[in-house]
Amino acid sequence: MAPAPMQIADVPAPDRFELKALLLGGASGMAAGTTLWILDLVQIWSVLQAVVYAGCGGLAVRLLQRDGRRAPFTQASAAETATVDSPAPPDLSQGAASARGAAEAEERPAEAREAAATLAQLDPFFSVTEQQLRSVVAQTEAAAGDILAALRTLDAVHARSASCLAATRGRMVGLAEDGDGALRALAGALNAYLHDRLESTRAERIAISGVGEQMRNLDALTIGLEKVGAATRMLALNANIEATRAGSHGAGFQVIARELQNLAQGSQEAIAEARRRVTAVQQTIDGVVAAASNAAQSEAEEARIQVLMADLDGIAERTTRIIAGMARTELTEIEALSGELGEQVLAVFGQIQFQDVVRQQIEAVGLSVRMLHDLLADLRQSLDGIEPTSPLRPDVLLEAVRANYVSQIQREADARAVGAQAGPAESAMIELF
Known part of the structure; x- marks a missing residue:
């Protein structure tokens, strides 16, 4: 029978930090690149997020390169320490589980606790970023609504002008x-x-x-x-x-x-x-x-x-x-x-449609930021010795981000980012008014 897949809990406590730090650095770098690509149209947030996520990746690399770094984790060492860090049997008492958690917390290095605290300090940043994105979406919707109302008024004026011109033409021909x-x-x-x-x-x-x-x-x-x-x-x-x-x-x-x-x-x-x-x-x-x-x-x-x-x-x-x-x-x-005035009106309508597309893309970016926040929260829980509620799967995060694409432009940018060829255009998810 094939061996069961290895879990993070199967790794010894000293080496578990090394593995989690490595996952943290990789996830941070992946998240930074993905977010930079997602924010291709919203440059005002891309630089700030890139700096923060690069800092996270640098912190993880620094932890991996410290002087007292342990030997790389191997499958053999996992087998040797399986009896120490293996999950408790179903009939393990609550007191024994608490004692084991306290022992593992004492075994964690100070750097792990520092990294977890640093990740915890990112919560306000994600909250502020999400609120800023919501504010941008609200302002974009309000501006688009105002422009649309003005254009409807302009269209009515244009219709009255056309009627007046027709009447004037008839009068001039009659004269x-x-x-x-x-x-x-x-x-x-x-x-x-x-x-x-x-x-x-x-x-x-x-x-x-x-x-x-x-x-x-x-x-x-x-x-x-x-x-x-x-x-x-x-x-x-x-x-x-x-x-x-x-x-x-x-x-x-x-x-x-x-x-x-x-x-x-x-x-x-x-x-x-x-x-x-x-x-x-x-x-x-x-x-x-x-x-x-x-x-x-x-x-x-x-x-x-x-x-x-x-x-x-x-x-x-x-x-x-x-x-x-x-x-x-x-x-x-x-x-x-x-x-020409009618063409300009149509052009402005097109710009409003584009603003609506940007709004939906910003909403997709906000969703991606929330998902990234959840992933980093899971990493922080792992560093704190708490098993995350969901598996640490960065590839699942990327697929979830891709599922929220609203235009072919995003798919083409995705293909350029990973060096692949863009697939056929799918049905648009953009909601136009």
Whole structure:
């Protein structure tokens, strides 16, 4: 049958201290390295804990290297002293057990008692460290909660801003369309007015041409009146000749002939004055008609009017396009800024998630510190000669620490620490909000 595994109680009392000191040094070094790795994200505690645990390891090494160090523990020496330190049989009385414990306590060196006292002094450190970690967790949770509340408020403001931007965009587009309609209506009214003016100018030119034609007809009338005046003068001259030929009997005809001659002279003068005035008016009308009926000038004016109307249409179109372009540009920039704000909000949400991950990792670190405290308490009990309630198993401590990993990053750091390759990613234990 295979031999039973050796226990610490099977070792003689003088050599038991050597074995426990060796376990203390190894456990302290392992705990320091593990804690340094666990606190990879929380550097503020790693240095302090490394110093304390290194001190524990150094104390154990100093105890192992003292001048009066005993020979290394072997299986043979254990067999030789089995009768001294073997566990008491079940029927051993309580008084005998107390006497044996007192004897073993007297056999322990002073260094063992000093190491146990030193480990006992670490209790306040672990209590303070645990409270500090709890305080960090509480502060992180409070800060994350405040940031989350602020971000929710910001998200509500962002939603209201988006709604307001949509309404503003609709109003700006409506204003641009209304402005375009007003400009087009103005251009249409001006175009109609200019068209009416052209038609009125043509009608006025035609009317002026008709007046000129009538004045030319008056010129023909004055010519006829001049002919009547000339005939009247000839009649007066013939009457005067006949009155002279009749002698005293033609005196009355001579008076009539003289009156006819005076009438013909007055008519000729009046007709001459009328001709001068008609000629002056005719010249004025001809000048106006000539100026109004100039085809080249009329075409040029019409062309300028058409260009002006086209310019007005172009101005209306460009103004509308500029207004619409400005509205689109401003709204695009505002939407871009709004989108950037949304991305920033999402980024901050991610940071909050990261803070929550850190909080859970800190909680895992606190649990590891408590487990390490329990292990060192067992070592202290062993140095005091009291059997620990749980076996002194540092590997179990490391496995318990690994069981509390909450992210793949911790597993990869574990693999780097032991020089192994990281395993496949497991399901996340992180609680996200």
